[in-house]
Amino acid sequence: PIEPWHIGGPVVKGFGRGSKVLGIPTANLSTEGYASLLSEHPSGVYFGWAGLSTRGVFKMVMSIGSNPYFNNTEKTIEPWLLHDFDEDFYGEELHLIIVGYIRPEANFSSLESLIERIHEDGRIAEEALELPLYSKYKDDSYLKIST
Ligand code: ADP
Ligand code: MG
Numbered sequence: 001p002i003e004p005w006h007i008g009g010p011v012v013k014g015f016g017r018g019s020k021v022l023g024i025p026t027a028n029l030s031t032e033g034y035a036s037l038l039s040e041h042p043s044g045v046y047f048g049w050a051g052l053s054t055r056g057v058f059k060m061v062m063s064i065g066s067n068p069y070f071n072n073t074e075k076t077i078e079p080w081l082l083h084d085f086d087e088d089f090y091g092e093e094l095h096l097i098i099v100g101y102i103r104p105e106a107n108f109s110s111l112e113s114l115i116e117r118i119h120e121d122g123r124i125a126e127e128a129l130e131l132p133l134y135s136k137y138k139d140d141s142y143l144k145i146s147t
Contacts, residue, residue, distance in 0.1 A: 001100065005041070005098050006097045006098065008095035009094065010029075011091060011094050012090070014028040014078065018078065018080070022114070024080055027094055028077065028078050029079070031074070031075060038075055044065065044103055045101075045103050046062045047062065048062070050096050053145040054092060055092075059126060059129045060096065061082065061118075063080075064105075068106070080118070095143050099129075
């Protein structure tokens, strides 16, 4: 188990690839001010809880890294909230508690294998977050954002 940590800010625009290319939307956070946090935590896939200012608390699975499949040069922080939303929420305040680590960042030989792996990560996160060890964090006050 890892020591839980948190990160938050408004949801920003990314490259728009999550939904369009992968069919998996990721609510990008700005990495500004998070250089030391990002260097402390290796690139990879994590899971935890996400609080959205006007919508509540949701399970999430998150990539931190440079997305080798897409050859990015900058690291991004990209949580996929495991919930179906009717609309986008760009600009909304999003707070994350990261409670677990799934795997290191990897490259993939095809888009299909990347998508398949992300869905697998999502299933792992779904299940793990039901365990008392991880589910208790959904009540953390950091996730209840008052505006
Ligand atoms: P971008 O590159 O701008 O991040 P994406 O294709 O990754 O674009 O889509 C992300 C956006 O989709 C989020 O910023 C959010 O407004 C919206 N969205 C809708 N449903 C979800 C979800 N389940 N998880 C994350 N973001 C979602
Ligand atoms: Mg995204």
